[in-house]
Amino acid sequence: MDLRICHLYPDLLNLYGDRGNIIALMNRARWRGIDASVTDCRLGDALDGDAYDLYFIGGGEDRQQRLAANDLRARKGGVLKRAAEAGVVVLAVCGGYQLLGHYYRPADGDDLVGLGLLDLTTVHPGPSSRRLIGNIVIRSTLLGGATVVGFENHGGRTHLGPGAAPLGNVMRGFGNNGEDHTEGGVSRNVFGTYLHGPLLPKNPLFTDHLIRSALGRRYGQVTLPPLDDRIEAEAHASAVLRAAGE
Amino acid sequence: MPGRVARGIAPDVVRILAARLPSGTIVVTGTNGKTTTARLISHILRGAGFSSVHNRAGANLAAGIAAALLQHATFGGRIRGDIGIFEVDEATLPIVQPSLQPRAVVLTNLFRDQLDRYGEIDIVAGRWETALSNDAGAVVIFNADDPLVASVATRTTGRRVAFGIEDDSCSLGTLEHAADARYCYRCGVPYEYRAVYFGHMGVYRCPQCGTTRPSPAVAAHEVEARGLEGSAFTLMTPRGSARVKTQLPGAYNLHNVLAAATCCLEMGVALPPIVEGIGTFAPAFGRAERVRVNGHEAVLLLAKNPAGFNEVLRTVLRDTGQATVLIAINDLTADGRDISWLWDVDFEMLAGRIRRAIVTGIRAHDMDLRLKHAGVPDETRAVATDLAQAFDLAMKSTDGRRLYVLPTYTAMLQLRKILQQRGLVAGFWED
Incomplete structure (x- = not known):
């Protein structure tokens, strides 16, 4: 069994520790004897349609996000869309999450047209509005009610359409827009979230869900043997406490 | 103020x-x-x-x-x-x-x-x-x-x-x-x-x-x-x-x-x-400052962002292949409340090249998990959430050699205060 990961724009959209997600996916596969490989796909590169089980897109600053948005639509959009329809896993955080929606309307400048893989839109309410920053804890029905912990830092407010389900409900923090208590968006095996940077290391249940879903398309129902997650559990618990203390 | x-x-x-x-x-x-x-x-x-x-x-x-x-x-x-x-x-x-x-x-x-x-x-x-x-x-x-x-x-x-x-x-x-x-x-x-x-x-x-x-x-x-x-x-x-x-x-x-x-x-x-x-010119406090404790030396190397941290890690590894390191990670406002950056630091370079890593600070468990993923084995790592206890444990683990202390900004201030109370360093406002 092997897990083939494609990291989109690893040096353009890597704002804050995003590679922690790649490290966690690779290690949690390898610790179980599953071969794992990661291929970087950059600006200007064409995408090989059938070569990957999981795509990851990180976050970036405005300028980088605009560069990526144009390239994503022009060079990679068609392939990603077909892959998503075929059940390939796509995980996007922060700026990458916004690009999976229909559009991102920045504080100034033209709209960034997204890929439309998730039924959502994002609007930045203007430079004087406050950024939504801090530790965040959500409860995810997708993961059987487990908590997912992380850190968010975004100006844009995202609203889900009827075609996307939230990844979870906000217990602490802001989430998609700071108003409706939803966080993230999911449609089939496409996952987007504002929990940026190293989301996966501290949330092993979510990581394993992604690995299982990614392998499932080629290998059918996959059972992942349990790992010793005591260190993960400690880090997860301390993040929940930290968010509660704020 | x-x-x-x-x-x-x-x-x-x-x-x-x-x-x-x-x-x-x-x-x-x-x-x-x-x-x-x-x-x-x-x-x-x-x-x-x-x-x-x-x-x-x-x-x-x-x-x-x-x-x-x-x-x-x-x-x-x-x-x-x-x-x-x-x-x-x-x-x-x-x-x-x-x-x-x-x-x-x-x-x-x-x-x-x-x-x-x-x-x-x-x-x-x-x-x-x-x-x-x-x-x-x-x-x-x-x-x-x-x-x-x-x-x-x-x-x-x-x-x-x-x-x-x-x-x-x-x-x-x-x-x-x-x-x-x-x-x-x-x-x-x-x-x-x-x-x-x-x-x-x-x-x-x-x-x-x-x-x-x-x-x-x-x-x-x-x-x-x-x-x-x-x-x-x-x-x-x-x-x-x-x-x-x-x-x-x-x-x-x-x-x-x-x-x-x-x-x-x-x-x-x-x-x-x-x-x-x-x-x-001698280094500023917490920036490669050396402290003598019971005849042994501890070096404080402020590490507050990925590029600085990588440089500090390389400096330690160039110094010895048997280092004991104490890593203290806080997430207070002056440190930056977001510790995601720990995943941008190339801790992988430590795997197999250090003797012991003790982690402490408010986000000690995040740091421990980062080191686990970097390939630093369980038996090399230890968590001690109390900074003073972590420092003592780390000093004991050095076997008489130099201890490398890698704190974020506020962790460095806290540690320095502890060392000051023990009379080991001068007050940090004295310049």
């Missing part, structure tokens, strides 16, 4: 007091190296006969500058001191620039640092550009090896002087993960690097528009790295060259030394007192 009060009473206090410094003011800004650079400038200038006013380490915001000026002012509003040297947070530069009207602005580097506090790196660069283009009087002293800093500096209108490292043997070969400014700020194409010193520092060129690293007027040649003991290099300047020794370790400190030397040359100081000042 007296600074904040005074600014409330007289918003012009900074402008009025700063204008009374006969030799003007110098502003040092950037992500890493501000404290070291500002202290070194002050040290060299003192040797050259100036008396300086400067803000306390860490008091980098506007209130800290006002407080420093007030402390040196008489009741009549006269000021005791010839020259002001202020380290200023990168986001604060545009706020203080108009009131300080500095003679010189030193730009050290721009890394992602405490993103939740400062906003994104491009925004900071944009604000610098606006602040500096409104001011034609200041000489801009900038790091040519940082493409982001150079792109800001070369768009300013006044006089500017570049410094940099001119020794390809300092090159790491490839860009590390913590590199930020990999793409040309004009055309979005990745830079080509002939040499990478650390982070995104190096000798770069844009293959599309031809933007190249500005040629440094003041440069370090023939660099000889001596691990934690510092380094030696040949300092080339428009006013001659000299062999220089510094006690400050690591490539990142070469930039700090070059920045200070360039600034002092611009202030009219001759080369010999500059060389002398560099040689006699």
Whole structure:
């Protein structure tokens, strides 16, 4: 069994520790004897349609996000869309999450047209509005009610359409827009979230869900043997406490 | 806080007091190296006969500058001191620039640092550009090896002087993960690097528009790295060259030394007192400071962002293959509340190359998990959430050898307080 990961724009959209997600996916596969490989796909590169089980897109600053948005639509959009329809896993955080929606309307400048893989839109309410920053804890029905912990830092407010389900409900923090208590968006095996940077290391249940879903398309129902997650559990618990203390 | 009060009473206090410094003011800004650079400038200038006013380490915001000026002012509003040297947070530069009207602005580097506090790196660069283009009087002293800093500096209108490292043997070969400014700020194409010193520092060129690293007027040649003991290099300047020794370790400190030397040359100081000042300068607190505990040594190496952390890790590994390290990670406001950056640090380089790693601080468990994923085995790692206990455990684990302490900013202050209570170090406000 092997897990083939494609990291989109690893040096353009890597704002804050995003590679922690790649490290966690690779290690949690390898610790179980599953071969794992990661291929970087950059600006200007064409995408090989059938070569990957999981795509990851990180976050970036405005300028980088605009560069990526144009390239994503022009060079990679068609392939990603077909892959998503075929059940390939796509995980996007922060700026990458916004690009999976229909559009991102920045504080100034033209709209960034997204890929439309998730039924959502994002609007930045203007430079004087406050950024939504801090530790965040959500409860995810997708993961059987487990908590997912992380850190968010975004100006844009995202609203889900009827075609996307939230990844979870906000217990602490802001989430998609700071108003409706939803966080993230999911449609089939496409996952987007504002929990940026190293989301996966501290949330092993979510990581394993992604690995299982990614392998499932080629290998059918996959059972992942349990790992010793005591260190993960400690880090997860301390993040929940930290968010509660704020 | 007296600074904040005074600014409330007289918003012009900074402008009025700063204008009374006969030799003007110098502003040092950037992500890493501000404290070291500002202290070194002050040290060299003192040797050259100036008396300086400067803000306390860490008091980098506007209130800290006002407080420093007030402390040196008489009741009549006269000021005791010839020259002001202020380290200023990168986001604060545009706020203080108009009131300080500095003679010189030193730009050290721009890394992602405490993103939740400062906003994104491009925004900071944009604000610098606006602040500096409104001011034609200041000489801009900038790091040519940082493409982001150079792109800001070369768009300013006044006089500017570049410094940099001119020794390809300092090159790491490839860009590390913590590199930020990999793409040309004009055309979005990745830079080509002939040499990478650390982070995104190096000798770069844009293959599309031809933007190249500005040629440094003041440069370090023939660099000889001596691990934690510092380094030696040949300092080339428009006013001659000299062999220089510094006690400050690591490539990142070469930039700090070059920045200070360039600034002092611009202030009219001759080369010999500059060389002398560099040689006699001891590290600032928490920056490669050494502490003796029961006959054993602990070295404090402040590690507050990925590029700085990588440099510190390399410095430790160059020193020994059997290091015991104490890593203390806090997430208070001054550290940056977001600790995601731990995943941008190349902790993988520690796997199999250290004797013991003890982790502590508010986010000790996050750090432990990071080391686990970096391949540092369970039996090498230990968590102790209490800082004092962690320090004692770490000292016991060294087997008489040197302990390497790698704290974030507030963890360093807390640790220093513990050591101070034990009488092992002087108070950190004593400068």
